Amino acid sequence: MKCRKCGQKAAINMRHHKLALCGEHYQEWFVEQTARTIRRYKMFRRDERVLVAVSGGKDSLGLWDVLLRLGYQADGLYIDLGIATRFDYSGQSFEKVEQFVETLWPDAQLHVLDVNALYGATIPEAARISNRGRGKPCSVCGLVKRHEMNRIAHEMGYDVLATGHNLDDEVAVLFSNVLHWQTGYLARQAPVLPASHPGLARKVKPFCRFYERETAAYALLRGIDYIYEECPHAVGSKTIAYKELLAQLEAQSPGAKLQFYLSFLRAKEEGLFAAVQEREEGRLHACERCGQPTSAPGLCAFCRLWDRVAEVKRPPVPTTPL
Numbered sequence: 001m002k003c004r005k006c007g008q009k010a011a012i013n014m015r016h017h018k019l020a021l022c023g024e025h026y027q028e029w030f031v032e033q034t035a036r037t038i039r040r041y042k043m044f045r046r047d048e049r050v051l052v053a054v055s056g057g058k059d060s061l062g063l064w065d066v067l068l069r070l071g072y073q074a075d076g077l078y079i080d081l082g083i084a085t086r087f088d089y090s091g092q093s094f095e096k097v098e099q100f101v102e103t104l105w106p107d108a109q110l111h112v113l114d115v116n117a118l119y120g121a122t123i124p125e126a127a128r129i130s131n132r133g134r135g136k137p138c139s140v141c142g143l144v145k146r147h148e149m150n151r152i153a154h155e156m157g158y159d160v161l162a163t164g165h166n167l168d169d170e171v172a173v174l175f176s177n178v179l180h181w182q183t184g185y186l187a188r189q190a191p192v193l194p195a196s197h198p199g200l201a202r203k204v205k206p207f208c209r210f211y212e213r214e215t216a217a218y219a220l221l222r223g224i225d226y227i228y229e230e231c232p233h234a235v236g237s238k239t240i241a242y243k244e245l246l247a248q249l250e251a252q253s254p255g256a257k258l259q260f261y262l263s264f265l266r267a268k269e270e271g272l273f274a275a276v277q278e279r280e281e282g283r284l285h286a287c288e289r290c291g292q293p294t295s296a297p298g299l300c301a302f303c304r305l306w307d308r309v310a311e312v313k314r315p316p317v318p319t320t321p322l
């Protein structure tokens with residue numbers, strides 16, 4: 001297989017695009033496609049400040065790299081979740097992020113937030129104490145990441161928050177949401193989520209049209225070293241099972257995932273789920289303590305979570321001997 005641009009040996013063949021490219025032309029194509037996605041969905045402008053949530057994985061580091069190559073004002077945010085269940089997942093992830101900065105972008109700005117140091121418990125510990133998520137920390141993890149990304153973006157004056165979700169991630173979530181007809185989630189799934197409430201940042205996913213193998217190929221060709229292992233808590237998750245199922249579909253019918261996702265976005269543009277979105281937004285009000293939107297009365301789930309952790313971990317009051 002030869003590169004369509006220069007005739008050299010191709011490094012990647014994308015059957016759904018009927019396009020084979022060598023390493024150099026693939027990188028060029030990948031960066032251009034990201035720029036097109038940013039423009040197509042009006043994600044952000046040159047004068048806006050972007051905060052990229054980096055986890056140490058190929059997608060988020062690749063995204064930060066591409067945004068910097070395109071000349072955007074993009075800074076990174078690493079959230080240390082304190083996950084060390086079977087191996088030091090958080091520690092190793094952070095090493096990859098630090099290494100990325102040192103070797104490729106030594107002048108880039110990286111913010112680091114340590115959940116344990118700030119709130120007094122790691123994510124697995126907070127999940128255990130609060131008993132949320134049926135033994136898995138993922139629901140607490142998602143809640144904390146969403147809240148903290150918004151808080152940092154707001155407090156530090158970023159206009160937009162970018163995450164490295166790729167097409168495979170988006171399609172697996174879409175499939176799950178359709179399977180369970182989660183209309184509220186379907187209404188909110190999009191390449192751009194506008195900042196609908198004060199205190200919320202606009203959220204964008206510039207890699208939403210790239211297959212996972214495309215983001216992995218970019219990272220490898222660009223020389224980005226990333227964490228290969230999944231988070232230990234992802235093992236056995238529904239999302240992984242859906243991804244396997246969807247991979248079979250894609251093997252039989254190349255481009256099926258992209259079509260599924262793009263058709264969904266078109267249907268939304270035509271007004272599908274517009275009423276649901278309006279209803280959901282009408283339910284939200286500001287949390288009494290942190291100000292972030294919530295549908296719960298009084299305090300949001302994040303504030304209630306850390307209240308519960310503080311209650312359980314509070315040192316016992318010393319009793320004075322009689």
Ligand code: SF4
Binds near residue numbers: 138141142233234
């Ligand atoms: S699998 Fe993802 S959501 Fe679950 S604990 Fe790990 S990083 Fe958090």
Ligand SMILES: [Zn+2]
Binds near residue numbers: 003007021
């Ligand atoms: Zn080439």
Ligand SMILES: [Zn+2]
Binds near residue numbers: 290291300301304
């Ligand atoms: Zn709150």
